[in-house]
Amino acid sequence: MKIPALLKFIVVVVVAFLIFSTPGYISGKPIPASLVSLYMFFVIVTLLLAMTATDEGAGKLFGPIKKILLAKRYRPLAFVLLLIAPCLFAYKTYSYITVGLRAPAEQRIIHPTPPRRLSAYGKKYNLSTLKNPYRKIEGSGKEFRGLVKEGGVIYYRNCLGCHGAQLSGRGHLAGGLNPAPLPFTGSDTIAQLNEAYLFWRIVKGGPGLPVSARPRMTAMPAWEGHLNEADIWKVILFLYDYTGNTPRSWKGKETRARISPTGRRSRKRDRALEGLTPIERGKGLYANYCWWCHGEDGYGDGPAATRPVTIRPAVLAGRQSSISSSEVSLMMPPPRDLTDGTYKFKTTPFDEFYPSDSDIVRAIKEGLSGTAMPAWEGVLTDGEIEDLAAYLKDLGAMEPPEKNSIDYGKAEASGKESVATGRELFKDRCTECHGDKGRGNPSKSLKDDWGFRTWPGNFTRLGGLKRSNSAKEVYARITTGIAGTQMPSFADPDNKKGLTTKERWDVASYVMSLKADYKRADGGNLIRAVRSEAPLSSDALPGSPEDSLWDKASFKTFLLSPAFRGEGSLKTPTLVSVSIKALYSDKGLALLVEWDDPTASIPGLNEARKIIGAEPLPDTLEVRLSSGLDESLDAEALAKAELRRHPDFEGAGLLGWKSSKKGSEAIYEDGTWRVVVRRSFDSEGANPEGLTLPVAFALRDGSNMEQGRKYSTTGWLWLAFEDDKGAGGYLWPVVVFLATFILELIWLKGAARSEDGH
Numbered sequence: 001m002k003i004p005a006l007l008k009f010i011v012v013v014v015v016a017f018l019i020f021s022t023p024g025y026i027s028g029k030p031i032p033a034s035l036v037s038l039y040m041f042f043v044i045v046t047l048l049l050a051m052t053a054t055d056e057g058a059g060k061l062f063g064p065i066k067k068i069l070l071a072k073r074y075r076p077l078a079f080v081l082l083l084i085a086p087c088l089f090a091y092k093t094y095s096y097i098t099v100g101l102r103a104p105a106e107q108r109i110i111h112p113t114p115p116r117r118l119s120a121y122g123k124k125y126n127l128s129t130l131k132n133p134y135r136k137i138e139g140s141g142k143e144f145r146g147l148v149k150e151g152g153v154i155y156y157r158n159c160l161g162c163h164g165a166q167l168s169g170r171g172h173l174a175g176g177l178n179p180a181p182l183p184f185t186g187s188d189t190i191a192q193l194n195e196a197y198l199f200w201r202i203v204k205g206g207p208g209l210p211v212s213a214r215p216r217m218t219a220m221p222a223w224e225g226h227l228n229e230a231d232i233w234k235v236i237l238f239l240y241d242y243t244g245n246t247p248r249s250w251k252g253k254e255t256r257a258r259i260s261p262t263g264r265r266s267r268k269r270d271r272a273l274e275g276l277t278p279i280e281r282g283k284g285l286y287a288n289y290c291w292w293c294h295g296e297d298g299y300g301d302g303p304a305a306t307r308p309v310t311i312r313p314a315v316l317a318g319r320q321s322s323i324s325s326s327e328v329s330l331m332m333p334p335p336r337d338l339t340d341g342t343y344k345f346k347t348t349p350f351d352e353f354y355p356s357d358s359d360i361v362r363a364i365k366e367g368l369s370g371t372a373m374p375a376w377e378g379v380l381t382d383g384e385i386e387d388l389a390a391y392l393k394d395l396g397a398m399e400p401p402e403k404n405s406i407d408y409g410k411a412e413a414s415g416k417e418s419v420a421t422g423r424e425l426f427k428d429r430c431t432e433c434h435g436d437k438g439r440g441n442p443s444k445s446l447k448d449d450w451g452f453r454t455w456p457g458n459f460t461r462l463g464g465l466k467r468s469n470s471a472k473e474v475y476a477r478i479t480t481g482i483a484g485t486q487m488p489s490f491a492d493p494d495n496k497k498g499l500t501t502k503e504r505w506d507v508a509s510y511v512m513s514l515k516a517d518y519k520r521a522d523g524g525n526l527i528r529a530v531r532s533e534a535p536l537s538s539d540a541l542p543g544s545p546e547d548s549l550w551d552k553a554s555f556k557t558f559l560l561s562p563a564f565r566g567e568g569s570l571k572t573p574t575l576v577s578v579s580i581k582a583l584y585s586d587k588g589l590a591l592l593v594e595w596d597d598p599t600a601s602i603p604g605l606n607e608a609r610k611i612i613g614a615e616p617l618p619d620t621l622e623v624r625l626s627s628g629l630d631e632s633l634d635a636e637a638l639a640k641a642e643l644r645r646h647p648d649f650e651g652a653g654l655l656g657w658k659s660s661k662k663g664s665e666a667i668y669e670d671g672t673w674r675v676v677v678r679r680s681f682d683s684e685g686a687n688p689e690g691l692t693l694p695v696a697f698a699l700r701d702g703s704n705m706e707q708g709r710k711y712s713t714t715g716w717l718w719l720a721f722e723d724d725k726g727a728g729g730y731l732w733p734v735v736v737f738l739a740t741f742i743l744e745l746i747w748l749k750g751a752a753r754s755e756d757g758h
Contacts, residue, residue: 005060009047016043070752082744090737097732103526103692103718112210114196120203121229130196132233132247151238154231156292156304157330161562161571162219165293165304165374167242172372173573176561177219178525178715184239191245198236198247202227219715221564282391285384293331293372298338298395304372305335331372332572333452341396342449344482345467347405350489354401360389368466370576406479406491408472409501421503422510429490429497430507434459438514441598441671445611449484453612455574455598456487458671459514469515474508518555521577527556527695529582529589529688529721540585542592544665545674550592553581560699560712570710574598574701578714584688584721588680593621593673593697600668601702608703617702621675622711625695625719690723 020036031039052058068074068081118125134147156165161173162181169183184190190198200208206218223232240247276284286294295301306329336342345363346355364385367375376385392398426438435441438459446454458464467473478499481489490499490507499507530553532540542549557579562570574597581592599608601616608616666675681688698713700706 004064005051005057006062006064009051009061012047013040013044016040066751069748082741082748085744086737086740089740090733093736094730094733103524103720114200115210118200118203120224125196125199127196127200130199132195132199132236134233134237135195147234148237148241151231151234151236152242152292153303154227154235155238156302158223158227159235160304160330160372165289165372166376166379167239168374170374172370172374173561173571175521175559175576176712176714178717179218181220185243190239190243190247192248194248195233195236195240198239199232202232202235219561219564278387278390279394281384282387282389282394285380285388286391286395289376289380290388293335294338295335298392300335300337302335305329305331330571332574333371333448333454334450335372337450338392338395339397341398342483344484345477346480346483347476348401348480349403349406350480350492352401352403353483354398356401356405357389357393360392361385364388366467369463370466406476407501408475409505415509418506418509419513422506422508422513425499425503425507426510429499433486435671437670438511439596439598439671440464442611443607445613446486448486454485458576458596459511460516461519461576461596462515462517469512471505471508471512474511475504478504478507519557519577519579521557521559524556525558525717527580527582527717527719528554529584529719531689531722532583532585541583541588541590541678543590543676543678545592545594545667545676549583550581553583553592555579555581555594558697558714558717560714563698563709563711563713568709570706570712572704573706573712574704575699575712578697578699580697582719586681586687588678589688590679591623591677593623593675593677595699596672597668597701597703598671599701599703600673603702612703614705617700617705617707619673619702620700620711621673621677622698622700623677623695624698625679625693688721690721692718692720695719 017036017040020031020039051061065081069078071078114127116126116128118127118130134144137144137147155163160171162171162177163169163184164171164174164181167184169181171181174181182189201220203222203224205222206220207222209218227235236247239245286298287296291302293300293302293304295305336344341354343355343359343363345368346359348354348356348359363373364380365375365377367373380388426434427436430438432444433442433446433456435443435456440456440458442456446456448454457466462469465473465477467477477487479489479491481487481492488495490497490504492498532549532552540549557577559577560573560575562573575595578593578595580594583590583592597619599611599616601608601612601619603616603618605616666673668674694716695718696714696716698711700711704710706712
């Protein structure tokens with residue numbers, strides 16, 4: 001069958017678009033939209049030139065379109081086709097006019113050219129000849145393996161939060177980092193580098209990048225002041241060993257290839273596993289991947305869980321835990337003790353202690369959201385995960401469960417009636433722990449069976465559940481409870497507030513209805529400041545979080561990450577994200593900053609003291625806003641910048657700021673802080689339209705004993721002042737639409753006459 005020319009054209013264009021777009025999104029490194037548009041332009045032009053080189057080819061390509069446009073029976077379809085081009089050109093015109101509301105392009109060179117010489121630790125190094133001093137004993141066996149293990153301990157105690165347990169660049173504390181941490185796995189990072197290069201990058205971090213290669217927002221610290229030289233070389237040994245990569249040399253030659261016993265799978269290793277039982281194979285996998293967090297014997301005391309501290313134990317004040325006074329927790333919640341067989345998230349009934357095999361497999365495959373436990377699916381094969389599950393069952397001396405998984409009954413549709421019923425049941429059963437609006441703000445102190453303070457899930461935030469955010473998952477938790485915590489089973493007949501199957505589905509429906517879409521952190525680093533509707537009024541900028549003027553602006557949500565400021569930095573944050581609105585007028589700027597906090601930590605407030613068991617430190621918000629686009633804001637300057645406590649913005653330059661005449665207002669309600677921060681411009685009639693300025697937000701949860709260097713931050717974002725284009729912003733797209741449509745009609749009329757002439 002002969003394929004029509006027009007269909008060929010459409011298929012080639014669609015396939016080309018998929019080729020340019022899809023692989024990038026799968027790999028997490030998409031091609032910029034502007035570049036895809038350019039590629040598609042060349043593809044379309046090339047196709048048109050090739051297919052219309054002759055009159056016959058042009059007739060075959062455009063003949064069907066011409067036939068549809070001229071035939072009376074196809075007029076409705078013809079009208080739709082005629083609208084496509086005008087709408088497209090009008091949209092492009094509007095996009096061009098509003099181009100100012102975009103974050104500036106940020107330069108980022110993945111592997112910048114290193115300096116020839118490096119000064120660190122009171123010495124000077126020649127990077128072209130520098131070698132890892134421990135490579136000379138690589139063939140020594142046990143001694144070398146010990147150094148690799150020491151490097152792993154250092155990595156998991158210092159680098160896990162950003163670069164992750166799998167060295168994939170997706171650490172549990174890295175959500176708010178932009179740019180994201182680099183992965184060490186794969187063939188495009190450390191596999192292309194030598195060890196001297198890594199030594200330079202770790203020692204000097206982002207602040208030590210050459211001026212020509214500085215990504216101004218990098219969060220990579222300079223480790224020179226926190227790790228000694230030997231520690232860094234050991235970490236480098238571990239990175240190559242774990243990933244199975246071989247370091248390069250400056251001369252382009254690789255060092256001797258080897259098979260890493262803790263690295264990726266190999267044929268040699270697969271042969272060694274033949275004849276072993278699933279438990280024996282699982283034990284080997286545990287030793288490779290799991291002990292760093294869960295400990296060599298499974299007690300949850302791996303090097304990633306705690307570390308010795310040289311600071312005073314006062315940092316633990318107000319925190320109830322089983323950690324000794326000479327150690328500080330690096331994770332919250334801490335890694336699970338696998339020896340007692342307790343699994344929080346299972347589908348076996350509340351009166352069945354042991355989980356099912358599928359529960360254990362699922363925990364390994366999917367990980368747990370909001371914790372350091374990553375998803376191992378894709379890293380380990382299904383067979384390896386089953387072997388690991390077999391070993392974990394043996395480690396916990398677990399017996400097969402005597403009862404089958406819970407009965408889900410008939411899943412009820414999430415209609416208005418179900419949600420309304422669930423709301424009343426939730427109010428009666430759940431608010432003491434989860435808060436009136438499900439934001440995880442309890443009215444009492446909660447601790448788990450291991451003595452750690454716990455916080456209930458925040459149902460308004462996407463990802464607020466440790467497992468998948470679905471009504472079925474919520475139903476399962478209500479039915480089975482969460483082992484080791486104060487979350488009971490509402491299917492337990494001894495529970496005076498128990499729920500029937502239908503009631504549990506109603507509560508699940510209500511919980512799912514609590515999700516706030518605006519709290520979804522969908523990427524990007526731009527906050528749009530919208531011009532207030534009354535620019536000449538003294539009340540153009542709202543002073544209260546509840547002012548109706550805020551309705552004009554939209555929230556933009558960003559994830560938070562702990563800031564690294566050396567010893568004593570925050571490792572166990574409780575704050576997850578912050579949502580921001582921005583309004584401006586001719587007189588100044590107003591920001592509405594909203595974030596969920598399980599307690600209102602105000603010194604002297606009895607409620608907070610009762611929940612945390614100690615006098616709380618104050619919750620704080622800090623903001624840094626620079627008004628000077630010509631100000632040096634490279635990585636080194638940003639790393640040294642201290643965020644100022646609200647409402648004192650920092651900065652001077654193009655706009656200039658002065659103290660606000662009206663005080664800012666803060667409201668804490670149902671587990672959420674809402675704070676308005678206002679600043680006035682130095683001069684009357686300032687015109688910030690079209691400006692894009694760097695801004696950062698830092699928050700502290702006083703109930704988590706956060707102060708000084710302990711805080712969570714968005715990192716550096718961009719605040720863009722909406723350029724009010726006036727009527728022209730909408731007039732020009734309309735003009736382009738009408739002009740294109742009229743030209744089409746003129747062409748169509750001429751084509752009809754030509755057709756009649758034949």
